[in-house]
Amino acid sequence: MSDAADGGDRLHPEHPGDLNAAVLGVRRGDEAAFRAVYRRLNPELLRYAAVIVGQDAEDVVAETWLQIARDVLRFEGDGASFRRFALAVTRNRARDVLRRRRRRVQEITVPTDELPEPRASGAPGGEAAPDTAEVAGAELSTREIVSLIGTLPVSQAEAVLLRVVLDLDTKSTAEILGKRPGAVAMALSRGLRKLARMVERPEATAVRR
Structure with a gap:
């Protein structure tokens, strides 16, 4: 996956029309279209997951695509909506990882520099x-x-x-x-x-x- 993540500084889809067409194909059950959407969105899903969970990003994104594959035939919307959907699923899966981590360290003293920053008024x-x-x-x-x-x-x-x-x-x-x-x-x-x-x-x- 690392080679896909090195696609340059423009991380968002450069051709929304192409993504729209691919998503339409995915909704029709076209496997080639699903692969095209995967290649387009997977690098940024990895980046997003890495920001939240670090080294567990690939596992998170793998779970994300499994959920997407299960739910995609019920999806309604264009390429931009699908992108938001994929990012939201990634966030939910990443949050699951964080919750599991917290459960594992409940009895361990957490260093203060790892605690969330206090919310200022x-x-x-x-x-x-x-x-x-x-x-x-x-x-x-x-x-x-x-x-x-x-x-x-x-x-x-x-x-x-x-x-x-x-x-x-x-x-x-x-x-x-x-x-x-x-x-x-x-x-x-x-x-x-x-x-x-x-x-x-x-x-x-x-x-x-």
């Missing part, structure tokens, strides 16, 4: 437009940025990966994460500020969608 920096993404460390490659994203608290990492790297809009990101757009914007802002500090660039470049 109020949005940082006042008003923040939900559809505004600040890209930190623009000179870094996507691979380097994804690696840094993996060090963020999970809620921030998911928001940054989906909004900035996978190029989903705020509404779609909020649907996948099961959060309000404002909460997504807050997690995105915090995550990007941390990324900016990591690459020693306190300023960030605003990218408006």
Whole structure:
């Protein structure tokens, strides 16, 4: 799978029409179409899962495709909807892994640096437009940025990966994460500020969608 994951810096589907056609074929039971969808989406599902569960990403994505294969004939929607569906399934499977991990370590003292970051009251920096993404460390490659994203608290990492790297809009990101757009914007802002500090660039470049 590593060779598919090295497809360059444009991680989102470049030809939505092709994805729409492939998904239509999948809904008709076309195995070749399913393979085409798999090749298109598998690299970004791996990246998303890796941000949440690290080295268990391949297992998570394998479970994701098994569930998709079971449910796909009941799916209704276009390529963009299928992509959101696949990302949401990946997130659910990854969360299952995290829950299993927590059960295994219930009797073990967890280092404080592994605990989720406390939720601060109020949005940082006042008003923040939900559809505004600040890209930190623009000179870094996507691979380097994804690696840094993996060090963020999970809620921030998911928001940054989906909004900035996978190029989903705020509404779609909020649907996948099961959060309000404002909460997504807050997690995105915090995550990007941390990324900016990591690459020693306190300023960030605003990218408006």
